[in-house]
Amino acid sequence: MxxxxxxxxxxxxxxxxxxxxxxxxxxxxxxxxxxxxxxxxxxxxxxxxxxxxxxxxxxxxxxxxxxxxxxxxxxxxxxxxxxxxxxxxxxxxxxxxxxxxxxxxxxxxxxxxxxxxxxxxxxxxxxxxxxxxxxxPGISAFQILSAKHQISLTEIAGTLTFTTPRGLKGLKSIDHHVVVFLDNYESYKNFAFSGLKIYWGAYLGSSEEVLLAGNLKEVLSKLITLRRNLRKEKGFIMETYLLVPERSET
Ligand SMILES: C[S@@+](CC[C@H](N)C(=O)[O-])C[C@H]1O[C@@H](n2cnc3c(N)ncnc32)[C@H](O)[C@@H]1O
Known part of the structure; x- marks a missing residue:
């Protein structure tokens, strides 16, 4: 037993x-x-x-x-x-x-x-x-994401939200740092004109790791193409990303 x-x-x-x-x-x-x-x-x-x-x-x-x-x-x-x-x-x-x-x-x-x-x-x-x-406890994908991008997940006394596309959809605007898991829908597209930076990572911590970062509006089409190609090539995608209001210095 x-x-x-x-x-x-x-x-x-x-x-x-x-x-x-x-x-x-x-x-x-x-x-x-x-x-x-x-x-x-x-x-x-x-x-x-x-x-x-x-x-x-x-x-x-x-x-x-x-x-x-x-x-x-x-x-x-x-x-x-x-x-x-x-x-x-x-x-x-x-x-x-x-x-x-x-x-x-x-x-x-x-x-x-x-x-x-x-x-x-x-x-x-x-x-x-x-x-x-x-x-x-174990090391989570979001910790590899911040380490690899060499960024802090939080601002001084700031708020950090962990969410999924469902939670992201519910946000009227993004005025603090948001980490997104389980996004099968490219939900960041909805925030392309919200003045955000994105720090994105796929297959984090593995030999297949891919990173991308930048002003969301500027990197959006590159990110969508990259993500779709990776998904097609490997059959599934494991991705996590952080959205940051542009005012923040990370
Ligand atoms: C069911 S959740 C499990 C999360 C897990 N417990 C953690 O702490 O990372 C699966 C989601 O976690 C994220 N994830 C897990 N491993 C990942 C990795 N190596 N690279 C990027 N994202 C990952 C992806 O968003 C994926 O869709």
Whole structure:
């Protein structure tokens, strides 16, 4: 029976961004739960396996691939995501009930607390299965973004918003720094005439990393072409960006 689950922040997909704490935990574990992704996203499953194999010095571990369902696009977004998390929790419960190992690790992309449902998903089944949970923080995409562009994410006493295209759409104007995750819609287009700078990055922290920065109006068409080409070439895009009002000195 599983007694403890470690949710381990794995950073943006390169072993060099794992913390020592994450490495120590991975070294001592035997069982790793890996979301089984197929198609173009199989690369994300392989990346997890590759990182674990790089850290372990002995072949004393195994992977259990979790056949999580895909999200069904059936209704209001938040309800849809809640339902999806519920069905992922069910799948995990079934897998964990059969497990004889006492401890398991689950690698979460970036940091587990940012735009990731696994803390909540594991908590849903924690009481029923009676295991304890430990969250190991990881380096998130936005931290690689600011480091690579050599910028500060905040102004003196300024506000920093983390959001997604949905949240961005709701902003009437942008008067502070905004970091955007999960943008499949090139939502920055809506703010091209708002006097903003953009600091953009794709596949951050990997050998395929691409960076672009500048006045949003001036770099917009270059960014759109670049993004579309990358997406086509690799099959999926992982991008994060920061929008900054032009007055700010970053
Ligand atoms: C489901 S969220 C997970 C975020 C993750 N927990 C983190 O802390 O980075 C996935 C989104 O994070 C961003 N992201 C994650 N890894 C990235 C990377 N290596 N480069 C650029 N963006 C990344 C993208 O916006 C992507 O759509």
């Amino acid at each position: 599983i007694e403890k689950i470690y949710l381990i922040g794995m950073g943006p997909g390169d072993i060099k961004y794992l913390t020592l704490e994450a490495i120590e935990v991975i070294r001592k574990l035997k069982l790793f739960l890996i979301p089984a992704k197929t198609g173009k996203k199989e690369a994300l499953t392989l990346k997890r396996k590759e990182i674990i194999a790089q850290i372990k010095d002995k072949e004393d571990f195994y992977f259990l691939e979790i056949p999580f369902p895909e999200r069904k696009k059936t209704g209001a977004y938040e309800e849809e995501v809640q339902r999806w998390r519920g069905s992922k929790a069910q799948v995990l419960k079934e897998v964990l009930q059969k497990e004889t190992e006492k401890e398991a690790g689950f690698l979460v992309w970036g940091d587990p607390s940012l735009y990731d449902g696994h803390i909540e998903i594991f908590k849903k089944i924690q009481k029923e299965l009676n295991f304890s949970l430990e969250v190991i």
